[in-house]
Amino acid sequence: MTELAKTFEPGPIEARWYAHWEGQGLFRPERKSAEPFTIVMPPPNVTGSLHIGHALDNTLQDILTRHARMQGKDALWVVGTDHAGIATQMVVERNLEQSQDKRTNYSREDFVAKVWEWKEESGGQITRQLRRLGASCDWANERFTMDPGFSAAVTRVFVELYRRGLAYRDKR
Numbered sequence: 001m002t003e004l005a006k007t008f009e010p011g012p013i014e015a016r017w018y019a020h021w022e023g024q025g026l027f028r029p030e031r032k033s034a035e036p037f038t039i040v041m042p043p044p045n046v047t048g049s050l051h052i053g054h055a056l057d058n059t060l061q062d063i064l065t066r067h068a069r070m071q072g073k074d075a076l077w078v079v080g081t082d083h084a085g086i087a088t089q090m091v092v093e094r095n096l097e098q099s100q101d102k103r104t105n106y107s108r109e110d111f112v113a114k115v116w117e118w119k120e121e122s123g124g125q126i127t128r129q130l131r132r133l134g135a136s137c138d139w140a141n142e143r144f145t146m147d148p149g150f151s152a153a154v155t156r157v158f159v160e161l162y163r164r165g166l167a168y169r170d171k172r
Helices: 010-023 052-070 085-097 108-133 148-163
Strands: 036-040 074-078
Touching: 010 108, 036 052, 052 074, 052 108, 085 108
Parallel strands: 036 074
Antiparallel strands: none
């Protein structure tokens, strides 16, 4: 008979089960005849790691999504990360300074490529943290605010809002 450990270590068990659930596609909506239910995660910035506010907010969204699934709905929780323009630019520039380099040594396209490199490094940390929280997101549909299709859609909406007089430029 195996002796039980004095303390419970959930890490290995949670990691194994989460990988199984994700590998089986259990977080993907695939019931076309079911009533749709969708939550879009307010995207955390790729400039750092998740904080307690993210943990609370994501836990509540996860509860709502899982509850909808248990009700038989075709539940989709869309996950994404935000480029956090100015903050990310500052982080990337600080990283360049460490190697005696600077943003002005690059064309706009080359600097944007550096931002994409940072997103891969830092954004991956955020999504790993979300997985450790047990977030039941549809990872196959993960989005980043600088993704071409996403970025084009945002531009199109802002232009339309501006034309309607609902978005404007002012000092405040």
